[in-house]
Amino acid sequence: MSEFKLTGGCLCGNVRYTITKPAIDTHHCHCSICRRITGALFLTLSIFPRDAFTYEKGKTPLSTYSSSAKLHRNFCKNCGAHVTLDLDAYPDQIWVTTGTIDNGAHPGHPKEVYRHAFFTSKVPWLEIKDDLPKVEGFK
Numbered sequence: 001m002s003e004f005k006l007t008g009g010c011l012c013g014n015v016r017y018t019i020t021k022p023a024i025d026t027h028h029c030h031c032s033i034c035r036r037i038t039g040a041l042f043l044t045l046s047i048f049p050r051d052a053f054t055y056e057k058g059k060t061p062l063s064t065y066s067s068s069a070k071l072h073r074n075f076c077k078n079c080g081a082h083v084t085l086d087l088d089a090y091p092d093q094i095w096v097t098t099g100t101i102d103n104g105a106h107p108g109h110p111k112e113v114y115r116h117a118f119f120t121s122k123v124p125w126l127e128i129k130d131d132l133p134k135v136e137g138f139k
Contacts (some may be wrong), residue, residue, distance in 0.1 A: 003020075004019075004020055004021060005018060005020055006018070006019040006102070007019075007054035007056075007062050007101075007102045008076075008083075008096070008102050008103055009057070009058070009083070009100060009102075010033075010076035010078075010079050010083055010100065011022060011079040011080075011081045012069070012075070012076060012078045012079035012081070013057075014061040014076055014077075014078050015055070015057065015061055015062060015076045016055070016056045016057040017053060017054060017055050017083070017084075017096075018053075018056050018113055019048050019052055019053050019054075019096070019101075020052045020054075021048060021051075021052035022048075022132070023046040023047060023048050023096075024047050024048070024093075025045075025046070025047040025113045025114075026045065026046040026047070026098060026113070026114050027044070027045060027113070027114065027115045027116065027117045028042045028043070028044050028115075028116045028117065028118065028132075029042055029043045029045055029117045030042045030111070030116060030118045030119055030121050030122035030123075031117070031118040031121050032061060032121055033067050033068075034112045034118075035094065035123070037065075037067065037073060037082060038082060041122070041126055042116075042124055043082075043097065043123065044097070044098040044099060045085065045095045045097060045098060046095070046096050046098045046101070047090075047093050047095050047096075047097065048093065048094055048096060049092065049093065049094075050091070050092050050093055050094045051092075053084075053094045053096070060078065061064060061077045061078055062074045062075065062083065063075055063076075063077045064086075065124070067117075069088075070087060070088040070089060071086075071087050071088075072085065072086040072087075072088075073085050074086065078103040081100060082097050082100075082108055083096070083097060083100050083118060084096050084097070085097075094118055094130070101126070101132050101136070114132050114133075115132050115133040115134070115135055116128065116132055116134045116135065117135060117137065118133040118135075118136065118137060119135060119136060120136050
């Protein structure tokens, strides 16, 4: 079996990370907070086991913004790239902004969940025609 390894980082390169286990979840979040913080119509997040994630470079250049009391968004102080999220309810997981993974993608895990989250919060004019589950809330 080949060794699993993903790498990624921020736009300016001051923050770099390595991931050594597959994602357990990838979802497109349509909540208003994710839309506003990214300036995009939705934010795609991949959730990995925390013990599989290592900052190789740049933990110091990260700054944190808590968009709620229990959700902490980590971004590069230099370029502003939104890199990871920490949720108090899931201390054993790290949520990675999927677009910061090198090459923009990752190989799926057979048990990985894919979906649209907070779907009823999406912008009303966005038409989504894929077959992914569309759920209210996170799960």
